[in-house]
Amino acid sequence: MYYKKPTYSYGLISSLIFSLFGFLTVYGQSETKKELIRINSNQYEMRSFVSELEADLQSKEAKINQVLKTKGWKKTEKLKDGSIVELKDIGTDGTPLYYTTLNDPSKQVSRANALYSDGLLDLGLDGNGLQVGVWDAGVALTTHQEFDTRAKSGDGTTEVSSHATLVTGNLISSGVKPNAKGVAYGAQVLSHNWTKDKIEVAEAAANGLLLSNHSYGIKSDRVPDWYFGSYIKTSKDWDKIMHNAPYYLMVTAAGNAQKSFDNESPNFGKTADGFDLLLGFATSKNGLTIAGANTKIGNKGELKEARVASYSSLGPVDDGRIKPDLAGDGSSIFSTNSTTNTSYDTSAGTSMAAPGVTGSLLLLQQYHEELYGDYMKAATLKGLALHTADDVDSQGPDYKMGWGVMNAKAAAVTLQNKGYSTLVDEETLLEDTTFSITVNANGTENLMASISWTDAEGEYINRGDLNNMTPALVNDLDIRITKNGKTYFPWKLNPKKASSAATKGDNLVDPFERVEVENAKGEYTITVTHKGRLKNGFQDFSLIVSGAQISKCSIDAPSNIGLLLSSTNSSTISWSDAEETLYEIQYKKFNGDNWKSEFVWENNFEITDLEAGIVYEARVRSICTENMLSDFSETISFEFNGYETELYAYEPFGFGESLKIMVYPNPATEWIKVEAELSKDAVYSIVTTLGNTLRKGSAIESIDVSDLASGLYILMVEDHSGMKSTKFYKD
Template sequence: MDSRIRFFYNGVTMSFLFLFVSVGQKMVAQSLELKSLIKKEYDFSKIGSMQVDLEFDYEVNRAKTMAMAKANNLKIKEVLPNGKKVELQEIGHDGSPIYYETYADNASQTSRASALHNNGLLNLDLDGLGMEVGVWDAGVAMTTHQEYDVRAHVGDGGTEIDAHATMVTGSLISSGIKRNAQGVAYRASVLSHDWTRDKIEVAEAAANGLLLSNHSYGIKTDRVPDWYFGSYIKVAQDWDNIMYNAPYYLMVTAAGNARHSGDNESPVFGTSADGFDLLLGFTVAKNGLTVAGSNSRIDTRGNLKEASVSAYSSYGPVDDGRIKPDLAGDGSSILSTDAKSETSYDISAGTSMATPGVTGALLLLQQYNEQLYGSYLKAATLKGLALHTADDVDAPGPDYKMGWGVMNAKRAAEVLHQKEFSTQILENTLVDGEIFELTVKATEGATLMASISWTDPASEYINRGELNDGTPALVNDLDIRITQDGKTFLPWKLNPKNPNAPAEHGDNRVDPFEKIEIPNALGTYTIIVSHKRGLLQDKQDYSLIVSGASFTECSLNSPSGLSLENPLDNKIMLKWNEIVDGLYEVQYRKESEGSWISIFTTTGSKTLSDLVLNESYVVRVRTFCSQNIASEFSMEYKFTFDGPNTVVGLLDTFQTLSADQGISFSVYPNPAVNQISLLTEVGASAMYRIISPAGIELKVGTIEKEPIPVADLATGMYILQIKDGDTYKSTKFFKN
């Protein structure tokens, strides 16, 4: 049942579509229908013109490339002794031959995507069913591998089966016949392509609603002059243009494995031995997501215990100082499918394998958002969510090694779920000259975090040969600030002239993503989004993500004080004590039947209709504090409907359905941050257990030393169970 409710917070109107589903119910993404809705938002005259330009450029450059290769006896394709495939892709503006190579040297735990799976920490049962992801690589995957079922398809007619493409595809969608090789989105589908016409094919696929594509390859670092490193060249411009014109599409790329290559002898900082300034081509694009490799250790609760950048992973920065790579995934010793046979597997390492782990996690987040809210996130929102929730590593703030940290799909899913309760996600448009303000109340003791992300127009300026040219590629320079009592908090920024230095706070003039963090925030703050200079086309879409705040006064308590009033011939009014900002779900049914009738209201009363005389009914009520954050139902009560003669206004006329429902208690504070205490007396030998919604026991102990510590728990809903002698009591609480 759908119910559109409009709330007002701090002058900002928020419209919700409530899609209530039973706990554990599986919702399948309606990909084709949602793709159609995405396509309706696109300007196909611009996309069509862009595709024509890409096709023309390709044909001209391909002819030039083949002619140069013939004249200079250049190899078009070759397989190196280490098994890597290399192919001449195009000729640069300066006449340099540009070769593509795969980024593997022969991943779902590190990205926390496993927390989203069936029986994962969040028990969301997300698997990619109904979702589709594009893969471009040195060739096409072996689509008949036993791990893919019928979910891998060749998208461009390619016939050259490639081991690297097969391994990347397996990291994304392997079903888990070999358990340790299971892909991140193990029921999703892959469209596999050869890299030869990657831009043209991606532009067409994105125009048709493709959300994500994986590119675990890039320009070979030892065959280009030094000025190419970190440069915003035409290939980066083309990819930015594709993403700008198809704003739901996000390109995910591998950073490369050239840290110790020594190939850039004139980096923007230090010497080639330092490993900085090694990103090339589309890894430098503003709007894409560039993935570094990490070595990480994750505990059983999905918490990052330690992490370091992989020894091979290429560092940024790019020449204009933007934060690249964007984040990191696990690229070490990944078991995946192999192309030797339909049942073969192999282990590989490199940013090639880190990248599909991140891409698959992003696909699951799109699936989850569709389940929760009936739509997909724009690419800027998805990218912003990943960067907003990444685990920071080493010094606070981003760096040029692993960007904003290690991908944390678990935390990203929690931010999605808690939208309008303790988080906020807004997709807005900033008009030229406009300022957007949002006032929020910080969650005491938490870190208030706010970020903006936007898909920026492609820069008209491209580098044509200047070494370490710092000209900013950013076109529309948006800004985020947070103020409180005359104090202004600024976003993170990095200094490309000293990339080893820790991040600092200041005016970020180069990145299309900005984030502010305020540890131990207290009180009310104002978030401000503005811009510098004029905006291209007089406007810019952007996404605002906020966490560590309260967006409602609603408390997660079951309604109390239920009573019956105003009985008529076939209906009666049910009333209860209202909770501030609460939305209520009322369920009732005949005692003799099992299915509930659900109705929703924003007030403390609701009329139960179509009742039958002398029939016994059961009724219960729960509170929703946001679209997906709800209390437990109240106790279930029974009444017999006698029409106008029904006894009115006496709660005693209700009967509880079972005596054990009367054994209840509560805790405070709820939501909790660091600890919880019981609002009931228990014996000295009482024991407690804290259980995840998936039924996993997380903590156990005695009650003798209250309060119970919960600071080490991740954000989410938990069950607290008390054993007091022979009596068992349980309640739910929310951990912020």
């Protein structure tokens, strides 16, 4: 058995320093980070596959041209509702496959707005420095006023598409018109015509592209029934691209065919029920297929109501996988139009729901890079989105909106709490091994664990078999949570009972599994195993856990702060200890403008290069994650004397009552007296607000202040139990 010790927050120190103090002012996908993605992509396999795709494209274009010539059909047409239809492919059975844009006659629904500056989380995210690919019926109007210079043609296409412009605006519009502001309004779009989509995506993904949006698909009224829900060659091709470029994730619209009555032989129910309508790359395993939702969101980002949009295509796919994966807002989206550089339009459909999710995912990649210095693999990003989605209606996933409505706010909080109450880890399972980790439930929320992996392309391709249930899954991983002999299983759906609620059991078809333990208390073991042989002898996977006590870190403000000892050029501050806690200590000259910060794991810190006769201030706080910080401790003041002493020789710091002092009368005229339990050795210092020491003496006697000028002063008292200060005013 392979046992992995939980990952605590020790690796957070550098990222915390950057995120807390803003040292990293420019984020983005640098060439160095693109090179890391290139290294992790299977370049040889991708080059070979691109050559195969190019040859395949030439063959298909020849077949298409022959069909067009023989049948007298149009290759491209524009329908009355504005949709663009183009003969794009020839199926393995000879069926002409028409691609169509998926609009039908966002950021709030996905909670992406919580990640903006002044949003609920106030993270300042906008996608700046990141690129997202858009493939569509043409390219966006790159000169539109909402895009600045951030929309560019990625393939040199000059044919401008109104639909591509709408999609691009939903992604990156800057907000010249505020209600048209895009989800990732600082990002850059590389806009492409869909003609060579697989070839161009394969090349871009191998060279660092993280995300692409595809708001189009096969037109549902021009294919035989067996196509619906089938894993066909185009499904396999896209899975192969994602498998060989593990940082790249494809996001596609589910389609708008729910009321089309196009599938007369669905794998569940009657045609009018609207099930079994997903086509082409919408049935791929590794990508995200996005449904449209009608929702109500509260002012704190909570989902109050959600239902699948009446147009949105439903699953299941034929092998029973959970598709669509997620839902986004596709209703009445106001966005850019290509008529002029200042024109806008309103559109609805899964075409608009998909870019809302794509933009949210891009912000999460930006946030992960800011926190941890690198990007998530696609399986991690996908798993995070599914793990944190808002459940809808009955518990668990369904074939209407998958795992629920995208919740970027919850996903960002999961990233923030990594190493504290969550895990977001990228692991590898070797053949014939077991991965195991033990965690404690935090007792305040359900314990939830998910695994997500980018699976190898399916081995079976449907070539005409109606509702064939052969699984597309190649490497079947399993996750379980156990405690005291009881095993908790993941969610799964049954395509033969597509309208029924999800159940729990052995999931044989999905490359994402989620296990939940309600009212979890105590220690649990999370185990990941596999069935059969693993292709290539291993499978990378991502583990997401929430509702756990990963670290014993304390976010209580440190107590008992005080001086421990001094030397000729330094003083050491000490405070109460807590396990696995990072401390930030701040210090400065008394009434100085800027605090100096240091980070330590120990509960003491030596402040060096101090000046004798100067008064300093110090305070400490606990840090568990970027989102888990305590308040600062009380501020202590101390005068550095420049000689060596142990300040707590009689009563070591932390084992007695801290010294508490008051001074009276206050304001004072002639004299003051210290009110505290003092030893005969207690001494005082009177310090100006500029840090200059005026006088010293015994603190157990009345102190003459008659000759002091009017103003504010600090009285510092040092005794065996420590040093304390208070302020008084001299009339």
